[in-house]
Amino acid sequence: MVGLKLQTVVDNNLAKTANGKVADYIPALGQVAPKQLGVALYDLEQNELEQAGDANVRFAIESISKVIVFLYAVKQLGLDEVTKHVGARQTGFPFNSILNMEIEQARHPLNPFINAGAIEVASLIKPLADRQPFEQIIMFAREICHDPQITLNNEIFESEDRTGDTDRSLAYYLKANGILQADVTASLTTYFKQCSMMVTAVSLANLGAVLANNGVKPWDQERLISGAAATYAKSLMMTTGLYDESGTYSSIIGVPTKSGVGGGLMSAVPNRVGIGIFSPPLDKAGNSIAGLGVLEDLSTELKLDIFRY
Numbered sequence: 001m002v003g004l005k006l007q008t009v010v011d012n013n014l015a016k017t018a019n020g021k022v023a024d025y026i027p028a029l030g031q032v033a034p035k036q037l038g039v040a041l042y043d044l045e046q047n048e049l050e051q052a053g054d055a056n057v058r059f060a061i062e063s064i065s066k067v068i069v070f071l072y073a074v075k076q077l078g079l080d081e082v083t084k085h086v087g088a089r090q091t092g093f094p095f096n097s098i099l100n101m102e103i104e105q106a107r108h109p110l111n112p113f114i115n116a117g118a119i120e121v122a123s124l125i126k127p128l129a130d131r132q133p134f135e136q137i138i139m140f141a142r143e144i145c146h147d148p149q150i151t152l153n154n155e156i157f158e159s160e161d162r163t164g165d166t167d168r169s170l171a172y173y174l175k176a177n178g179i180l181q182a183d184v185t186a187s188l189t190t191y192f193k194q195c196s197m198m199v200t201a202v203s204l205a206n207l208g209a210v211l212a213n214n215g216v217k218p219w220d221q222e223r224l225i226s227g228a229a230a231t232y233a234k235s236l237m238m239t240t241g242l243y244d245e246s247g248t249y250s251s252i253i254g255v256p257t258k259s260g261v262g263g264g265l266m267s268a269v270p271n272r273v274g275i276g277i278f279s280p281p282l283d284k285a286g287n288s289i290a291g292l293g294v295l296e297d298l299s300t301e302l303k304l305d306i307f308r309y
Contacts, residue, residue: 006052009301010037013279013293014053020281020289023261028159029060032263032280037290040202041298042209042274044218055201058149059278060156062260064204065141065194066118067211067233072140073124074229084108085124085179086117088232090240108179113240113258116170122194123180123187133186134193144210145203146219157196164192195260201276204266208274211237211256234268245285253296254305259287265295269304 014037024030038054061068073082089110109117125133134152142150171188174180180187209218215230216223237256255275257267263280265288267273275298279290299305 006039006041006050009294009297010039010053012297013037013290016290016293017279017281020283022263022280023062023282023286026156026159026163026261028153028156029262029280032059034281036263037279037294038201038277039294039298040200040205040276042205042212042218044209044213044272044274047218049202049205051202051205054278055276057278058198058200059264059280060153060195060260060262061141061197061199061204061264062195062262063113063118064199064207064258064260064262064264064266065137065197066113066121067237067258067266068141068144068207069118069125069137069194070112070121070236071144071225071229071233072137073121074232075140075225076128076136077124079226079228079232082112082121082124086110086112086120088236088239107177109174111236111240113236115167116174119167119171119187119191120174120180122190123182125190133190137190137194138197141197141199144207144217144224145199146206146217147199147203150197150199150203152193153196153198157193160192160195161189164188167191199264201264201278204264204276204278205274206276208266208268208276210274211268212270212272212274214270234270237268242287243285245283245287253292253299255295255299256306257295259291261286263288263291265291267295269306272304273302 036054040051040055042049087110112121171184211230214227215225234256237258241258255267265277267275277291279288283289
């Protein structure tokens with residue numbers, strides 16, 4: 001974009017990687033080199049993508065996959081059906097908490113971006129022809145991210161599966177309360193695999209661009225998802241996309257964003273840009289610490305804050 005030097009933004013924020021910590025509670029993610037920072041920006045007006053730093057380094061998508069799987073479930077089942085199973089509310093608690101559900105005796109998870117909600121959404125995707133749910137998900141991910149090189153990292157999947165006892169407890173809680181109707185083991189396998197897909201900051205910028213472009217792929221002008229699904233996803237990203245810090249960063253940055261503990265950030269500024277960022281050290285809430293610095297700088301320099309400008 002005119003007047004913006006992405007490499008300068010990267011250089012100005014790289015030192016912040018020293019202030020965070022990689023997600024070593026998932027052993028395979030604990031091996032990732034921390035001093036990395038990359039950014040990619042898809043400009044809808046110019047229909048071009050710019051990138052800087054480690055924008056082509058592959059990393060685990062983790063919770064950003066929740067956006068993709070939600071969109072795929074809506075594409076397969078319809079928005080009305082999916083929203084019967086998962087709400088759209090902030091929890092105010094960590095992403096692996098079900099405290100709100102317990103307090104309110106809720107009949108479904110409060111949103112699809114907390115782990116309980118993501119497991120529920122993953123469970124809704126059924127085998128189709130000869131394709132199992134994860135096969136469908138990864139094919140859709142390759143299309144919406146415009147990245148045929150997205151693959152499953154088996155080491156990360158096995159690490160997620162081996163250490164995912166909290167997620168198992170969430171799934172069995174949903175099952176015991178008659179919320180999750182599918183097989184628990186199969187649903188968790190789909191969920192752990194979706195989190196273990198390997199993407200780049202460029203992949204995420206493309207994903208953000210589809211959402212920013214109201215569901216139309218800007219590189220070929222074909223509609224992939226409905227405008228209603230794109231709008232719903234962006235609204236969720238604004239209110240619940242950055243875990244229990246979503247409200248804070250919405251007021252500071254003002255851009256619909258989803259984070260993942262692999263170090264990714266994906267943003268969609270309606271009708272303007274899609275943004276992908278990668279930097280693995282996280283803050284206490286689980287968001288990329290240098291990545292948020294980059295996003296704040298981009299929001300200020302490009303006037304991306306959807307509330308302020």
